[in-house]
Amino acid sequence: MPQLGLLHGRAWTVFLGQLRRPPGAVCIRAVRSHSQGTRDLSPQQMVVREKILNVVVSCFKRHGAKGLDTPAFELKEILTEKYGEDSGLIYDLKDQGGELLSLRYDLTVPFARYLAMNKVKKMKRYHVGKVWRRESPTIVQGRYREFYQCDFDIAGQFDPMIPDAECLKIMCEILSELHLGDFLIKVNDRRILDGIFAVCGVPESKFHAICSSVDKLDKISWKDVRHEMVVKKGLAPEVADRIGDYVQCHGGISLVEQMFQDPRLSQNKQALEGLGDLKLLFEYLTVFGVAEKVSFDLSLARGLDYYTGVIYEAVLLQTPVHAEEEPLNVGSVAAGGRYDGLVGMFDPRGHKVPCVGLSIGVERIFSIVEQRMKTFGEKIRTTETQVFVATPQKNFLQERLKLIAELWDAGIKAELMYKNNPKLLPQLQYCENMGIPLVVIIGEQELKEGVIKLRSVPSREEVAIKRENLVAEVQKRLSES
């Protein structure tokens, strides 16, 4: 497959700008797979996804957010220099004449572009949509090249930390409602990190690179991060060690107070601003009743370039087997932060619109919920069909079609077998398999008497009802169940 890709790739360059297929290019008819790192969602998976998205979107609406949709691709320039070291993961479209386009990498940059383009100064919006990243083809559990993001953002100039606290409250509400078990939200502030880098002696030109290294602390040890800082990024070992003293700290509101007293950090204006905001944030989180879910974690860095203030990330905790062990971090499921400069990058005059937001990592949540359902052997109904129209005799297709049309026209979810003369048993078996609760049966006897039989699938009880009462009777039964 890769060879073929290369062959095509080279051939295309010869025919630059043309739309025809190069002569002799191989055409495969029997390919049966989809592209690497992507997947189809089966009906079972779609049901799980729908349930999770419902919880997420309901919460966003509960907090007064409006919906917004943006195109799957943006002008390439829009995405340039927004994502730091990860920019290489952006999918570009082929130049087929016209504009250079890229698939969106997240929903935040398109939102900022929308605000700037429409000169919107204030907006609370949510957006559920797919994004695309050319991650390494080996798929770690729940990591794909195409995945859903569910974003909630508040744009506008407001009093400090009120929208930020709401974002954290939303993360708590969603994670609680989804029953994912215990979780923790790590918070930090880019200004505190920059302050740490400054007082530790990192040259300003290396802030971004060192920030990227710190970001890896949830995946690799401090020893390895330190090695990267010193060997790859050319930091003096003693500077790295000073950083290490800070970024290995985490705690609650008391750690904020402690950092205020830190002899070096308290000399840095930026760090003090960040600490002041975090203090206020913890105050509001206490009022919201969620402060105990939040931890000030100096190692939290977040990879993206555009954050300017508070940043946060929610991780699920696995209750340890032994009481003395620390809870295990089983991965990030939500994250976000403040990005006050991004909108200004799209405005010709650089007018800024401060923003703060969050993104729910639903793919990760899908796989956790899916796994849980498998473990507990939960059966999922993949259709919502309420009634099945059946017959025990031949030559009843027209009668069945007449009956089912009546049900559909009354808004009742109904199915029948696409056969002229089906046998009764497979019809009833289908209902059992699919969890359809009611069967309407029409046969010679019923036709003669002007009735139909109504059968309850779970109890197997059957009653005859008048033909003309069909819809009313079915609706009554369904409302009772």
Added chain:
Amino acid sequence: MPQLGLLHGRAWTVFLGQLRRPPGAVCIRAVRSHSQGTRDLSPQQMVVREKILNVVVSCFKRHGAKGLDTPAFELKEILTEKYGEDSGLIYDLKDQGGELLSLRYDLTVPFARYLAMNKVKKMKRYHVGKVWRRESPTIVQGRYREFYQCDFDIAGQFDPMIPDAECLKIMCEILSELHLGDFLIKVNDRRILDGIFAVCGVPESKFHAICSSVDKLDKISWKDVRHEMVVKKGLAPEVADRIGDYVQCHGGISLVEQMFQDPRLSQNKQALEGLGDLKLLFEYLTVFGVAEKVSFDLSLARGLDYYTGVIYEAVLLQTPVHAEEEPLNVGSVAAGGRYDGLVGMFDPRGHKVPCVGLSIGVERIFSIVEQRMKTFGEKIRTTETQVFVATPQKNFLQERLKLIAELWDAGIKAELMYKNNPKLLPQLQYCENMGIPLVVIIGEQELKEGVIKLRSVPSREEVAIKRENLVAEVQKRLSES
């Protein structure tokens, strides 16, 4: 902009296979637009879209369909040779190493690929998702390069025309429920068209090309189509004239009977099969009570390569100003047909799975509904907020935060102003503007008395209720309204 696009394009080829930006490439910071032929959906538009999609998806579920999702892009080979003359409109992704990918052009080909790949022999599924086509950049009303499709398909070997009739019934249900005015569904059959071409003397190698010409009859006159057939596609003029005699016919079930008697067409086996199926289809549509919405139209061809049997297309009719005029066709809003060979193209052994389905053209419907709402000046609520938490005094932020957290935790949709000390009037004005029905007010007086004020926005009436009864009282009010 196009110049820049070309510059980038050329520069890329020099750096083939590399991910770095070519040195000296221009970087624009102040770009503010999205790509041609795409659009953002504003909150107002999102509300309209949500309502329309709800109607469509509810109908699909009413007919027992399961959900399915496929990736936005497929391997390029999957899409090759499926779309006839329109294949040039497929968006390709850039070769960044690895596979050659294309954005999906419709939802039908990915569905067929899914069935073949998973060896599924029977499935009723719906799929709502975006598709992408590089249409000419001039945007005709409601025509975009990125748009939603809503598809319903039935795969499997069943008795003839029962699933096909259900597809037409579904189209009728959706178009009626959306109140789009009068509509008509044109039906034809690819085998009848092929039969016509055969008996008129079209060489078999030209069937596809001539079919594409016939497909244009809803946009250009027979004279122009005939010209294309003769001049561009090299058909003998008398052959074109014979085709013209057929494809200008349309009517109901009686036209089917008439074609059965046609001396030339009745000699063609394929045509007879198609006519037999259409006869049966009309029988079932009569039972469903929708036959009068359906017209046998010999000019209907449908552009796509993969149809093999019955094809159909729903058009909206505009009631003419003068009674003697024919209703005006204001464009296609739904279409589909039978494609029995497509799944087999993806199966290594060529195993076929017969399919029939339909696609709702929701973009067109969006713009019609939007236009109608503008005409009637309908106001759309873009949020669902039920309660606003307000204060008339300073220093009540903490109290407001406490109150709103209680409401959120009880599942009530609530907002507040992100200000430490907002004035009361703008808070109440916001509620009026946004259509929020209830306001919870807390001030010094209320705090002292252990109450809060509940204000109805429409009536402006206020009552004091006990602080601890807040949630219960709000829920009661909301359930009554």
